[in-house]
Amino acid sequence: MLKIDQVVANAGDKEILKGLNLTVKPGEVHAIMGPNGAGKSTLGNLLAGMPHVELTSGSVEYMGKNLLELEPEERAAEGVFLAFQYPVEIPGVNNMYFLRTALNSQRKYRGEEPMDSAQFLRMVKQKIKDLNMRDDLLKRPVNVGFSGGEKKRNEVFQMGVLEPKLAILDETDSGLDIDALKIVADGVNQLRSPDRSFIIITHYQRLLDHIQPDYVHVLADGKIVKSGDKGLALELEEQGYGWLNE
């Protein structure tokens, strides 16, 4: 599904990713851990097409396509979704309106019929129930005045509505209370399927108690320096990252 090959990339004018390799097959869940500033978000941003994050060498292949050639909105319609570490507030844009516009833009790109508002409402109501979301958040402008945890839950809710094929969650668990953590994990687990993959960036092993990863990687200084199974996350939790340098 995703093949990241020897990727070197800049954020702004600084080289952040320094020869990163990662292969994700359909249905797999990969967790990425690593120290602050290692380049984890830069990786997510590169895949989603954020401005000022640019590839200098290497390649990213997604479902047989050169991912980095596509516009951000094309990547989204092809099934790539990034749950942001810091979701932006967009005053004046209603959450529901935004989501329906997003969904129908994706459907249009894929040559599907747009969803009318009744259909959309029905679908959204079900998702709200599934994900235990507060529905009043949806009547408000996108992320405006949301608490840190509410913003993260809104990202997961968007993921639930848009049903991506490759979801990248960038520290979606940070700042969540214990109940919210479970809700987020449930959201991911409900979406898990043989043709859907996840990259979960996290600092905490506890999320991985709820979402069983197939692989755990350590990203340090722009590269994957170690890969393993869930046991690696436990080791990191106990010992930090220092021992990796030894």
Next chain:
Amino acid sequence: MAGSMSEAMTWLGPAESGQSLPAGAPQWLRDKQQAAIQQLSSMSVPHRKMEIWRYADVNRLQAQMTAENAPELPTPNAVDHTVIVVSQQGIQWHSDQPDWLTVEPISQMAAADWQDVQPQAHPSEQGMVVLNQAGLHGGVFLVVAAEQTNPAHVVELIYVHEGEHWLNLRNQFKLASNCQVTIKETHVGDRINLVSHWAVGPGAQVKREVTSRLQPEAMLVQFDHMELADGADVRAMHQRSNGALQHHQRQVQFAGVGAKYVSGSINKSILNNNICDIVNVIHNQKNNRSEVTHRSIAKDQSQIFNNARALVAVGADQSEIEQDLKNILLSADAKIFSKPELEVYADEVVAAHGSTIGALDEQSLFYLQSRGIELTQAREIMIESFEQEAQVC
């Protein structure tokens, strides 16, 4: 370069024949007209480089009209919508006249009711006010009685004028104490020069909505003076787009205490237009509040000039002032001048002001794109949300 009289005439339009004032006009107004005609005859033809025209390309004042701009009138449908058309021909009612509302041609107003309208800032810039004084065609005297307390009732004035010559209008609005009403003004004319005086009574709650979405060649020059009595509450919303030239000046003055003036402007200049939006709030009494928010967008070779000025006089303590001007440039050739100004001579004043000029927020655009929304649509959504911030009613 001083314009010869004949050259000046092309833009002076309405002053050319020294229009006669209505019979009821007081002597001081007649004197003013004479002085204005004098002043205009020695004034040079406007030029965009002149500071007095605030960078607006007033050469356009001289332009010949070519397009036929047939105005379209809205049809009032609701019971609480009163529509009055104001044109060179006078006043035309397009709905029933409620008991609490009097609207009569200004020419029929009694001499004692005439209010002087004197701009107190930008004295060098009052060419159009002078012009208005020199040639007075018409306008309305509108009075809302105290028993009107339905804020949802809209009294809509539609200013209609077709043709090459300028239509000079002078309005007076008198809103009785504690009345509640919405007054809407829509400009659909080619060349209108409008001076208005507003007297808002104690405790009155007034919504004012001014819409000037002009045809490409249309021009509008406007000066308002508004006075708010004790506890008056005015929310004024201005929506403007396009036209060859729009020059708006508002002057707000507090006559009592505990009043509030909240103003929002959305200035959209996307087809190579000039829009100038000047607000001057004079806090000359204690304990009043003003909030002025402008959101402006300029594209192509458009120019927008924004100025929110507040003056707090000696002794006008507990004044509260907010000025919030934000601007977006959509092209490299567009220009925006944006200037919040505070002049404070009192103690204990709460004031906040800010002005920014920038492009659309890249991070927000990317957020929308990352969910599948195309860049052009993402821009439209962002512009809409930017405008929303100035939507005060």
